[in-house]
Amino acid sequence: MTAPASDAARTRGRLMLIALFVLFFGSAFGAGVLRFSGWMPAGLKNHGELLQPPVDLRAVSPRLASGGAYAWNPEARVWRIVAVAPAAGCDARCPQLLAQLDKVWQLFGHNADQVEVLWLGPAPDAAARLPEVRLLLDDPALRAALPRSADPAGIPLYVVDPNGFVILRYAPQADPAGLRSDVARLLKLK
Structure with a gap:
């Protein structure tokens, strides 16, 4: 006991x-x-504006400046950064933004082939020499589909997923480092 x-x-x-x-x-x-x-922890926050709901661009068929159609092609698993230049023409900000986007693309390293930069509207001369840049013909339907694309403050940027959905928007003069970190995080998704 x-x-x-x-x-x-x-x-x-x-x-x-x-x-x-x-x-x-x-x-x-x-x-x-x-x-x-x-x-939310700082490491999990987006630098760009998360679009809710995402904008569906699959019905829009952009045309390349070289003459062909640009296909969204979800099987290729390519993410896109879309720059929407003012329809009236580029000023000194366009070449500067293009150089920043080129640097961001190069920083992706071995994942760079999974990212394309689409330039909608008038482009600087240097854009034709960059392998990652696809020049698109100015398309009013595509401009209308992108939220707040006619921003008077400058050139907005968008991130489009491999399926053709716009998921992030970056205000003009946004920090390219934030764009790079957001897209790098998205590239890790399978």
């Missing part, structure tokens, strides 16, 4: 059970509060 537990041992056991309960359910409650308050 065992001796009954002392009051001190019983109290210590109860406190241990309460501490384990608070530790388990308190952390679950804290995580729930953070999740439903909208908090």
